[in-house]
Amino acid sequence: MPTPTITLGVFDSGFGGLTVLRELLPLIPGARYLYLGDTARLPYGSKSRETIARYALSSGRFLLEQGAQHLVVACNTATALALDDLKHDLPIPVTGVIAPGAAAAKAAPGSHVLVLATSATVQSGAYTRALEAQDLTATEKACPLLVPLVEEGWLDNTSETQSVTAEVLRIYLAEAQREAPHATSLLLGCTHYPLLKPLIEATLLTMNYPLQIIDSAQATALAVARTIHTEPTTQISSASFYATDSIEKFQRLGSRFLGHPLPPVELIDLGG
Amino acid sequence: MPTPTITLGVFDSGFGGLTVLRELLPLIPGARYLYLGDTARLPYGSKSRETIARYALSSGRFLLEQGAQHLVVACNTATALALDDLKHDLPIPVTGVIAPGAAAAKAAPGSHVLVLATSATVQSGAYTRALEAQDLTATEKACPLLVPLVEEGWLDNTSETQSVTAEVLRIYLAEAQREAPHATSLLLGCTHYPLLKPLIEATLLTMNYPLQIIDSAQATALAVARTIHTEPTTQISSASFYATDSIEKFQRLGSRFLGHPLPPVELIDLGG
CATH class of the missing domain: 3.40.50.1860 (Rossmann fold)
Structure with missing residues (x-):
């Protein structure tokens, strides 16, 4: 062998x-x-x-x-x-x-990156530093409810639990849109978030907030x-x-x- | 002094x-x-x-x-x-x-207690044992999203975040109602939950699920x-x-x- x-x-x-x-x-x-x-x-x-x-x-x-x-x-x-x-x-x-995520953001079109992450990641400012080092603008948004929603499996089991997750995403993304209306890409700054990717894409579509999603896991x-x-x-x-x-x-x-x-x-x- | x-x-x-x-x-x-x-x-x-x-x-x-x-x-x-x-x-x-909460449930009218708690508390079966020792029937319901919602403060800051918390409560309580339609009281089996008491009362009212709320902190x-x-x-x-x-x-x-x-x-x- x-x-x-x-x-x-x-x-x-x-x-x-x-x-x-x-x-x-x-x-x-x-x-x-x-x-x-x-x-x-x-x-x-x-x-x-x-x-x-x-x-x-x-x-x-x-x-x-x-x-x-x-x-x-x-x-x-x-x-x-x-x-x-x-x-x-x-x-x-x-x-x-973080560095690979920032490098992938650099390769995407546009220069203003919205980062969704946990509170501790946002408070650390690490994504902002990594993105600014690539001459990109960063807006970080803490989303503390997303990890428990993913761990509870409220993604696809029944339509009403998925609606809650969609509504939580809509609230977080609407707050982000007010703060960063001209963002061009969205970096998933937490390894739980790739499971939310289809729902995030659908939510962005209904909000008329066209962001290219960058998966830092990938x-x-x-x-x-x-x-x-x-x-x-x-x-x-x-x-x-x-x-x-x-x-x-x-x-x-x-x-x-x-x-x-x-x-x-x-x-x-x-x-x- | x-x-x-x-x-x-x-x-x-x-x-x-x-x-x-x-x-x-x-x-x-x-x-x-x-x-x-x-x-x-x-x-x-x-x-x-x-x-x-x-x-x-x-x-x-x-x-x-x-x-x-x-x-x-x-x-x-x-x-x-x-x-x-x-x-x-x-x-x-x-x-x-737990024992004080079970004793308070004994003093409430009716004999079927719905317990809302974290996953670990429910898995331990401790409330079921404590309530059965008081000749009461227990139905335990794990509600993993309630603690993060309380910690995020999605209770009263804006109406749309409170709606999410109300919808999560409605989903959990509807599941509980299907399992325990004849419950008579609801025991708050987590010390975070007293902050949700007004919202739980309002939700129960809209569901036509009349439960007396027992606050185990009290x-x-x-x-x-x-x-x-x-x-x-x-x-x-x-x-x-x-x-x-x-x-x-x-x-x-x-x-x-x-x-x-x-x-x-x-x-x-x-x-x-």
Whole structure:
């Protein structure tokens, strides 16, 4: 049996980062993937920089110990608040989701980017800095209800629950439109949000607010793939899943994010 | 200056427990109150029993070290999953929110109680056990979106955000009505929910679902007050506030739960 080309560690506070893993799988075939959801301590989105950095470091070190040769921080909040700490602390390449998202925004038409994200990501100002470094204008909008709506599955199960999610999106996007009427693109600044993409597109259409949607999960996977030399291979990738809590919930919700059923998830203890 | 009659420790995963403290203040005057919000590790509602018990014990021990003579677990999830551990571990009386809520339901007319709570509280079955011990029938309904809606303040700021909260309540209550059409009372099984009481009452009215609302925060404060001998006093109570993270958010949201502005909140570290 051939050995895997590379071992990639992917980490998030929960299952959201599985949207990044989903994009990575077809781009880097034959790799060994290790995914860690730090579910005991989620959500990171409402916590302070110090706390998030501490959590991110223990997650990164765990994946390093398991053999990761490249760490993907598939969590906007951890990227915004702990990427520098991770790069400083770990002896392997570390890729976050913000710089690839900003680079993808640069490639889109127009120069004013609306970023939807959690409160902590917005408060960090990391997207504004990354977009301004690309000579783009940024308007950031915190959307704290979107993660719980996605985790509750109020997307497509019945029309009335989807209407609530659509109305919440309409309220957030109308606030954003008042603030940034001339925005040209919309960056999904949270790994939960790719699941909302069809509903966001439909909502923007009814609002006459034509924004090109940029998916930072997709942009991140592409950025990682570009740094890794892959030979054509027929070898199947392997993936191991770890969580710090709520294995059952991880298994149930995770498949929604990954797009197909998960293998058994291993419970680990990072302390705290 | 007279010494306080008693030092009461009140603990929750966040600010929700302030609804219990708000009820305690007028009932036990002249006391010293210590309130701890374990905000670094919230929400407890989606975590496992082991994790919640570990968090609750470290919070309880902290308040004991600060001089608490009675611990009020002002958190439904911690009561459901860690009350026995706390009672076993701490050398002071410990009161949770579930038994007082069940006793208040017993005093209400009718015998079928609908309980609204977080997923973890519902999964624990603690309310069903407590209500069945009172010869009552229980139907528990998990409402994961209500806490984020309350924390987002979508209660009264503009009519369109309040409409979203009302629609979410209507969806949850309609599901509950299909399951328990003959329920007679509704127990608010989460310390965030007292802030939703007016909206719940209005929603029930439009649904023709006449339930008497039982507020477990109020019931718990009454239960604690009954166990404490208080002399008439003109002494002013004192209150200290501790949080494990996000002091600014605690300060901002906390006043909404307490009903008046909070004094400065002290940041503490419980590890993890």
